[in-house]
Amino acid sequence: xxxxxxxxxxLVRRRGQEARLRCSPMKxxxxxxxxxxxxxxxxxxxxxxxxxxxxxxSGMPKERFSAEFPKEGPSILRIQQVVRGxxxxxxxxxxxTSGVDNEQFFGPGTRLTVL
Amino acid sequence: xxxxxxxxxxxxxxxxxxxxxxxxxxISxxxxxxxxxxxxxxxxxxxxxxxxxxETNEMASLIITEDRKSSTLILPHATLRDTAxxxxxxxxATSGTYKYIFGTGTRLKVLA
Numbered sequence: 001x002x003x004x005x006x007x008x009x010x011l012v013r014r015r016g017q018e019a020r021l022r023c024s025p026m027k028x029x030x031x032x033x034x035x036x037x038x039x040x041x042x043x044x045x046x047x048x049x050x051x052x053x054x055x056x057x058s059g060m061p062k063e064r065f066s067a068e069f070p071k072e073g074p075s076i077l078r079i080q081q082v083v084r085g086x087x088x089x090x091x092x093x094x095x096x097t098s099g100v101d102n103e104q105f106f107g108p109g110t111r112l113t114v115l
Numbered sequence: 116x117x118x119x120x121x122x123x124x125x126x127x128x129x130x131x132x133x134x135x136x137x138x139x140x141x142i143s144x145x146x147x148x149x150x151x152x153x154x155x156x157x158x159x160x161x162x163x164x165x166x167x168x169x170e171t172n173e174m175a176s177l178i179i180t181e182d183r184k185s186s187t188l189i190l191p192h193a194t195l196r197d198t199a200x201x202x203x204x205x206x207x208a209t210s211g212t213y214k215y216i217f218g219t220g221t222r223l224k225v226l227a
Contacts, residue, residue: 004158031212042202042217043159048210056210091158095212102213106151106158 002027004094004107005074012113019079019086021110025094032075033104034067037089049075082114118142118205119218126224127197133190135221137203140184148179149204149215150188152197159202162188193225 005024013019025032030051035043048056049069060067064082069075079086089111093104120138127133139148147166151159163170163177165186170177176189190197200220206213 033214035215035217042219043215044217045214048212048214055212056214058209089156093158103149103161103164104215105161108158109156 004092004105006090006092006107006110008110009108010111010113012115013082014115015083016081019082019112021077021079021090021092021112023075023077023092023094023107025075025092026096026105029094029096029105031095031097031102032069033093033095034075034077035091035093037091037109039088043091046077079112082112084114087112087114118146118207118216119203121201121203121218121221123219124222124224126226127190127193129195129225129227130192133193133197133223133225135188135190135201135203135223136185137187137218138185139203139205142183142205143207144183145208147206147213148177148186149206150175150177150201151204152199152201153220154196154199162201164206193223195225195227197223198225199223 007022032049034046037043046059047067064080066078089109091109093106095102095104149164150162153159163175165177179186200222202220204215
């Protein structure tokens with residue numbers, strides 16, 4: 001059973017370009033979470049999605065950031081018009097249900113560098 | 116909005132027990148404490164979780180104080196491969212599921 005997959009693992013963009021980060025949850029998992037980690041800091045929650053629905057986006061910046069989890073295919077975190085401050089590691093996690101013991105399984109992350 | 120406080124770094128001799136403390140004085144009655152670790156900036160790896168009672172699994176033990184305001188993660192026999200950043204996390208309910216509130220973590224270095 002493959003774990004959470006993220007691609008690309010490393011992404012370099014110039015200021016003003018768009019970044020698309022993909023996350024394939026573990027098989028059978030329908031809940032996806034995105035976190036951002038700035039250098040030397042802990043992970044910060046961004047958004048929680050179920051298939052075709054954004055459930056909680058309280059951690060998402062109000063502009064330029066969006067997320068989706070379509071019926072078919074991976075979850076996508078999209079950052080438009082990137083700036084240097086967007087440089088960070090972005091981690092995706094998935095869980096099977098929303099129950100009490102829904103441990104989150106993390107992917108390896110995508111490291112975004114904005115030049 | 117961090118709900119946990121951890122020492123930034125600790126050293127531990129190989130083969131000895133590593134005791135990692137965490138303060139979570141504002142934790143609510145139904146919020147769990149989770150511990151994850153992150154090795155070399157990889158994705159966080161689950162270790163253990165608990166609510167009120169002490170917990171033990173094949174990796175570690177979790178001791179939670181009676182007032183639930185603090186806890187300690189114990190790695191009974193630390194090895195060099197346990198060198199990592201350890202995060203104490205409070206899991207809060209949101210919109211029908213739960214999200215993790217990470218602290219800043221403790222960087223544990225296991226010394227040979």
